Amino acid sequence: MDDLQLQLLAEGYCIIPSVLSSNFVDRLREATDIAIDAMAHDHRQAQQSTGSMVPIYKCETCGELVGHCDMRKALEGLGFSDWRYTSGYIISKPPDSPPLFWHYDWGGWSHPFSYERMPTQVFVMAYLVDTNPGNGCLRVIPRSHIQDHPLHEMMRDAHTEELLLASDLSAVEFQKHSDDVDVAVQAGDLVVGDARLIHGAHANNSDRRRTVVTMWFFPNYGALPEPIQGYVARRFQDEPDDVATWDPRIRKRLYDLRPFYHGNRDPVPFSRERLSRKAFFAKRM
């Protein structure tokens, strides 16, 4: 097994260095700046903690990134063989903005496969500037994708208004934890992480915008239990109208990465509620 795949399975994340050319990163930065500047003031006010969240389909160059051959090659190098893309966001932390709260993103906790070692869903993050703890780099709790961690009991639902507004920075979701690890990268690297991993980001204390393009993939889609395939395919089926004007080659690459499910099993219900491993399996007895 490749070292990076091992790290992803064991620690819940890895960094693939120098995947995107500086030229392409410059183009992405220009295109995402336009998309971010177009967001309404109210949106920015409501998303203090995350920073602007612009769907990828608002930015054709980001669509190009999703199906880009350099990224594809890098991801396939991790050893998974059936990559499917579902959605993504341009997440931009403005200068002098607060930290992003601790959270995980997996929404299929009602299925026992969620407690397996194999990742179901991963984020692929392309930061468009070099990051460090001073300008809002990612931070993670290694191994929290498969191991119970004290933060699991303490964190609230990731998308409450109070967390999004960052109105109480003394809350546990914003605090440094003794187990956390900073994930500082160079622009052009990719961070791949398990959707179950507890992660957040430092405050951006710099005078420059810190933008990341976050993309959601299912790296082994065909091998997933059918109820999860059904959940994924149903939840992420529609192609937004904005994409209609894109270069047909970019659209085609996106289409080729979409998940489909033609079986007849019921999809797992959406659930962000993670029980401890012991509580989950006790409940099923």
Ligand SMILES: O=C(O)CCC(=O)C(=O)O
């Ligand atoms: O803004 C970041 O660095 C991380 C974004 C994030 O946590 C996410 O997309 O789930």
